[in-house]
Amino acid sequence: MEEKIFLEEQEEISIDAPDRYRVYLLNDDYTTMDFVVHVLMTIFDKSKVEATQIMLYVHRHGKGLAGIYPKEIAETKVAQVESLARANGFPLKCTIERDDQ
């Protein structure tokens, strides 16, 4: 007896990975170390140990990576950092750079 098998053609689809953005913290002479650690823990979800390491890296090298996110989230993080910093009288700044994946 003949059996019919219907094979579906394999469809190939490619989905581009969404662009990701690197959020860097910048060093300055006025923002306190404790405040930067607080920002890294509360806005970037870092542990106290990680936050302290990143803060010291920024302090020594001028700039350090706080996190990598989709564009809108990265922009929101920057706005949150800068508004919390201004509310506390600190000049802390961030930059965003597109991550080449």
Ligand code: TYC
């Ligand atoms: N340089 C600052 C100080 O000596 C500390 C600091 C670290 C500020 C990281 C900003 O992103 C920063 N108080």
